[in-house]
Amino acid sequence: MCSHSGLADTTELARDAFTRELVERGLLVDTGVPGVFGKNGDFEAIVRGLDVMVEAAGAELRAEVFRFPPVISRALLERSQYLGAFPQLIGSVHSFTGDDGAHAGVLRAVEQGGDWGALFTSTDVVLAPAACYPVYGMATGTLPANGRTIDVASYCFRHEPSADPARMQSFRMHEVVRLGSSDACVTFRDGWLERGAALLRALDLDVRCVPANDPFFGRRGRLLAATQREQSLKFELVVPITSAERPTAVASANWHQDHFGELFAIHQADGSRAHTACVGFGLERITLALLRTHGLEIARWPAAVRDALHL
């Protein structure tokens, strides 16, 4: 991904120093696994403030509120075609279903430092790769006349171990999803790019809007990535966290056209296939951008920023 080695080195240094500082201050707790961090009460208060801001913006659009757990049904993931685009990011959940003898085998593997997970079998669930997937699953059928707007948030998982504190494997995403006509979805996406940028600027963050660049997998993925760019379907709001030259996406807004409408048999009131769009805010990433921009002493942040976040 990084072609300019000078830049990459600077970024890596900045990234390591930032992570170290966050851990020393207790804002993040190192768990020994890259991208899996505990957070202290100060960090969580910022996340909560962001959650409230996004929920309030969604409420202005009279969004219905739903919350889903960090696991989703395996059948839902299969239906979503996520396995085709991002197999490398998925977390599949496996459990032990054996008897006392098999259990002894598991404990032997643990003792010998072996791969005891290999003795487990696939369950009916996988980790949620994004907060919005359960919404498509629950929307199968016919939408009301003006479609639906749904506020949803959950812990998401993406298997991409990294030293970048802004690339966590387990993180929270707060989304608002629109289901309805293509016009409604485009208006929604474009409106949220402005609304999202305004929300982040109210927090004194240095925001820019750029076309998205998702890490589609393999040969087939290069085609999907090119299509995404050409069709200008998805945009990201980026803010500098560990690099000014390569700012980090902290929010994105995506018009899926009728992709999910087709996969999940979602129809508009007139019988035509529904379009969908979503905006997603990465809560840990925005929190890190705030800590990077305003410093690790939250009491010394600009009063307007603290007020906006109820800190």
Next chain:
Amino acid sequence: MCSHSGLADTTELARDAFTRELVERGLLVDTGVPGVFGKNGDFEAIVRGLDVMVEAAGAELRAEVFRFPPVISRALLERSQYLGAFPQLIGSVHSFTGDDGAHAGVLRAVEQGGDWGALFTSTDVVLAPAACYPVYGMATGTLPANGRTIDVASYCFRHEPSADPARMQSFRMHEVVRLGSSDACVTFRDGWLERGAALLRALDLDVRCVPANDPFFGRRGRLLAATQREQSLKFELVVPITSAERPTAVASANWHQDHFGELFAIHQADGSRAHTACVGFGLERITLALLRTHGLEIARWPAAVRDALHL
């Protein structure tokens, strides 16, 4: 588990009817997987109110606040000996690490309805079985003079698919953990049994305190269960949800003696091995107990209960 068939039938009927009602009212969203539910804004407002109540009770003990993601490190689980006691409840997380050719194999398995999860490999993480495990991992070393008190909450996973809405596979647990001397831990556990019962009674719930009865696995497990009962280490607060005769545990308080102190090399300031204790509140279970007790129309709940929960 159920020896009296008449009782079991009544309970099953009550359970199915209650789940149906919750789903029809939109409080729970069926995801097609037993014990994995979405929740609407009303359900979540109750959970948030409970979270605030437990956090306030913890703050009176000057608990430090930490939050951990729904996945923990595989090494932490191994060290905790959870694999010995409850292998059947664990969720091990597996990912795809292959190339384009292997990816084609995964997609073929998906198309044919095959077990594509079997083509994935164990990652460094598993789903958190309880909220308190990361606390023992971060406490390795020497405690301050009076030990520590830590408020922690997270989504937990237990692989026990069930038609009982109060036995979810993915659910939230809010815990307060004490690390220090044996006296401090016993006082903490007993204090929380009273504090927890008072908290639940303030919500007009019909609470009783009983010795715990954990589902230890297999032959070895029968011994662990007997020891748990004999030593009177863990107690549960139970409230009727789907059965008056067999109320559901909605909170528990447990003195682990120096079990985790030994496993995680946690010492008191005087060099002796630390004891630990924890109290855990099952947020979905308490919410279900409230809905069962006060009805599905939250606006018609007793004013004192709504006030306590900021509803």
